[in-house]
Amino acid sequence: MMGQPIFPTPLDDGCAPYRAIAKHLGCEEDLVHRAFAGLGSPEWELPTHLDQVNATSHALNEAARHAENLWNSLRRISHDEREALTIAGTPTLQQIEFLRDTLAGNASDLKIWAKRRNRNGGRNPASYIVSEGMRRLFRRTRKTITFGNSFDGGPSTEFGRAVEFALGAFGIRADWRRPTQDAAEHQSRISGRLFGWKRRKELAERKASPPTATDLTGIKIVAETENGKRVYVVSLTQHPDIPPLRVQQRNVPNGRDVTEYAQQWATSVRAALA
Structure with a gap:
């Protein structure tokens, strides 16, 4: 057979x-x-x-x-x-x-x-x-x-x-x-290997080109406590008549985010006044 x-x-x-x-x-x-x-x-x-x-x-x-x-x-x-x-x-x-x-x-x-x-x-x-x-x-x-x-x-x-x-x-x-x-x-x-590779690449790029410092000229940032929660009060020293910006900590996890947020707000306000 x-x-x-x-x-x-x-x-x-x-x-x-x-x-x-x-x-x-x-x-x-x-x-x-x-x-x-x-x-x-x-x-x-x-x-x-x-x-x-x-x-x-x-x-x-x-x-x-x-x-x-x-x-x-x-x-x-x-x-x-x-x-x-x-x-x-x-x-x-x-x-x-x-x-x-x-x-x-x-x-x-x-x-x-x-x-x-x-x-x-x-x-x-x-x-x-x-x-x-x-x-x-x-x-x-x-x-x-x-x-x-x-x-x-x-x-x-x-x-x-x-x-x-x-x-x-x-x-x-x-x-x-x-x-x-x-x-x-x-x-x-x-996915884990890909994430690790991206993270290493990002760190290498940061090391090769460190971020420039945020320009806070004329910007004042004060940390306060409001109802048991931390709040950052951002104001323009040259324009005390403009109401300050109040930013809750949950919206800015770290210090660098606070300064970048403040700079962006100040830039938009100054542009409106120009």
Whole structure:
């Protein structure tokens, strides 16, 4: 009985899951394809398919061993006997050696391919490909990537519901929780690194070009307490007739914000008087 192909060509265009996801999220199908690009085909990452790949690798190794035994056996017969076999149309020693090496190489390639798929703890690699593809899609569409459970055990966030739908679109029977949580945590790590990079860049720019001091000429700032809360009273020393500006501390978290706020107010008042 002939075995089934382990990487079959789809009967249709293979795009039905991507179209369904695009329709569900209200985005372009091409955007879904780009989000999943480079991740591999989810249907090839299913545990059943990985078992089939491993079985094929084992069969190829068996065939390579038989070819090796045949090659060794033929080497032990006389040269004339091998010539007679060649004339009769049988494979030569070189052809059998090539067959052996090809079988062993193909078996090794399949084994390495399957071994790279993480199946620890009963993990379904296909579900993680789907959740990663959806994470990329949500990033491209600027949607929030979060994880949460509702009271009935289903997803409580838009991202979780999208992952659950996508798993169904690809026909993958797997729980949505762990893949969704893994993708959300991955995004949190990326966001954290991005925030840290931006912060370091900002500090480096400040160090290279320190901010100029705020000009407070003719501006008076007095801190007072009003109803138990700190208030900054800003006035113009050259225009005592103009009512002062009263700024609550909650609107100016630090001292630099107070001076900048006062300068902006003074500039607008002076412009009105000019």
